[in-house]
Amino acid sequence: MRPVERGDQPTDESGKPIRFTKYQQASPYLKERLGRYCSYCEMHLPAGLHVEHIQPKSHHPQQKLDWNNFLLACVHCNSAKGETDIIATEYYLPDQDNTFLAFEYTADGSIIPHPKLTRQQQHLALKSL
Ligand SMILES: [Zn+2]
Known part of the structure; x- marks a missing residue:
């Protein structure tokens, strides 16, 4: 599978970490770093990729805007994963393994x-x- 290297939180022109007020604002940075691929199934999608929360935002609202909780996902993978809580040691995750x-x-x-x-x-x- 393609390596998924999100890297550190993006910074603005002055080098300060960008504070997202909506998770959708992370989308262009994720697409630039990860390419236009679903982080799970690797499908290349010129459009229709969504910011995916590794830990579901419904159960982990404090991670809703957390850069380290973001991946890109196609609509199929995003809905298949749904609101499943992820225990990192129980899965191979594309950004960690x-x-x-x-x-x-x-x-x-x-x-x-x-x-x-x-x-x-x-x-x-x-x-x-
Ligand atoms: Zn997918």
Whole structure:
């Protein structure tokens, strides 16, 4: 999978961290850094990418405007994830783990846990899919 490197919070011309008042304001910075790809399924989308909250904003309102809680997601992945709380140690996350090593793409287009993972790693990879 593509590496997802969000980087530090964007800064303005004077070097001060930009304080977002709406999470949608992060969209151009995320698209510039991550490319126009869904952070989960990697689909390239010229339009229709949304700012995704890793921790759902409904359960974690304090993280609604937190740069480190943002990814980009297509409408399918965003709605599939829904309001699931994420415990980072229970999933492989595209911005924290090298998911390139966790999955294998098969000839028929499926994505499976990489066969060289340990049993526990395969369990995490399956859960992440
Ligand atoms: Zn997606």
